[in-house]
Amino acid sequence: MTFILKTLFCFLVTTSPAWALHIMLDPGHGGIDTGAVYGSAKEADLVLKVAQRLKTLLEQDPDFKVSITRTADRVVALPARVKLAEQVKAELFVSLHANAATDPRAKGVEFFFQNHLPPDEESLFLASQENQLMINAKEINEISGGDDLSKKGDVAAIVEDLQRQNRINSSLRLTQTLTRVWRQDKDSTHAAIKQAPFYVISKTSMPSVLIEIGFLSNPREAKKLLNADYQKDLAQKIYSALVSYKEKIEKVPAKITVN
């Protein structure tokens, strides 16, 4: 083992510290923007409840630092959510929503991450529903208008591209971890990974995931989502996935082999 490697190894071992992963929780909608509503099941309320339970779990764990985009039933514009995450330098953005579909049999949890693949029609429709507030605010240009790389220098563009790739990989990794947690529970409902151009996960500079916690349009699932124990279980599952995600990213330095 060379001196440099030895030093590096000691540095990694002795300094791999308890660093807290800063998570921005984002309960979707709020205020006049109720999100999907089926009977007494209102998306804005349900996602806030799950987000608050998840926040409590994360606050109790020194491995995490947690912020939240809203703690009450109020409107927070989509750009403000992204801005907040950037301001506090959050390292992970977790947006919570609840789904709705024309087919009442549609069920399960869906995890969305941002990538460059063309989204399927269904996902595009869902994204347009979730981005509705923006559309109403006539800020649609803001949604579709990407950064113009040609205005930047080549190096800046390359760095930006690498950062974007890294962000996409981390987002995918997190969605895969979430799916794994869901699949471990045999009683758990179907879980799928998808991608769609949701504003909040497209515009954040940190890895991000949007979780549709279930279909309010499915009467059985809506009933479950209104149940406090089920909300607790959802929060617990997301928390477990975040713990596992953090363990995985902490293992990166350990991959350095020392002879």
Ligand SMILES: [Zn+2]
């Ligand atoms: Zn929503």
